[in-house]
Amino acid sequence: MYKKIISTSVVAAIAIMLGVAVSSQDNQVVKADTSKSSLKPLVIETAEYVSEQSNTEQEVTDYSQEEVVTETADEPYITIYYTEQDTIDIAKVLYNECRGVSSKTEQACVAWTVLNRADNQGISIAEVVRAENQFAFSENTIVDDTLLDLASDVLWRWNMEKNGETEVGRVLPQDYTYFAGCNGHNYFRNGFSDNYSIWDYSLESPYEN
Numbered sequence: 159m160y161k162k163i164i165s166t167s168v169v170a171a172i173a174i175m176l177g178v179a180v181s182s183q184d185n186q187v188v189k190a191d192t193s194k195s196s197l198k199p200l201v202i203e204t205a206e207y208v209s210e211q212s213n214t215e216q217e218v219t220d221y222s223q224e225e226v227v228t229e230t231a232d233e234p235y236i237t238i239y240y241t242e243q244d245t246i247d248i249a250k251v252l253y254n255e256c257r258g259v260s261s262k263t264e265q266a267c268v269a270w271t272v273l274n275r276a277d278n279q280g281i282s283i284a285e286v287v288r289a290e291n292q293f294a295f296s297e298n299t300i301v302d303d304t305l306l307d308l309a310s311d312v313l314w315r316w317n318m319e320k321n322g323e324t325e326v327g328r329v330l331p332q333d334y335t336y337f338a339g340c341n342g343h344n345y346f347r348n349g350f351s352d353n354y355s356i357w358d359y360s361l362e363s364p365y366e367n
Contacts, residue, residue: 248309254294262365269312270330327364
């Protein structure tokens with residue numbers, strides 16, 4: 159008579175021959191867009207067995223359980239509403255419209271104006287910046303690294319807002335879709351003519367200046 163520990167796969171094979179049930183608990187299917195997901199542990203039974211060579215009989219004498227737990231990342235599913243080209247396009251607009259402005263908050267407002275107009279008019283960012291006689295945009299404009307970083311930052315905040323976040327660091331309300339430059343600054347307004355308000359920068363800015 160001898161005694162040894164066998165692997166899970168061997169246990170399964172022996173169990174089939176002996177008619178011994180080897181059970182497992184099915185994994186739970188989790189969708190990719192599940193906000194919080196968890197899997198039930200996969201439970202596999204292992205066994206010790208004793209073999210008698212004289213009678214060539216095998217007897218299962220003891221059972222123990224080994225747990226295999228599969229974990230998934232607890233991360234929200236996020237939809238991306240912009241492209242790399244959108245980031246470049248907005249950086250080009252910033253270069254032409256406000257590269258000489260010292261306030262990063264004021265520069266960010268230019269980017270938010272583009273995004274507000276895209277949302278309000280139901281068109282793409284590419285269509286907004288390329289609309290005739292609207293923004294100072296040129297395909298051949300230099301892509302400045304600092305302005306590209308700012309464009310990327312604003313787009314990410316806008317994207318998080320579209321995914322349901324409320325406090326994203328927006329620096330310009332959604333209804334402000336126009337601006338005009340004067341004496342080295344851009345003044346943002348919520349109407350083209352007649353009755354409109356000039357933005358007073360009353361929202362808390364995530365930028366230092």
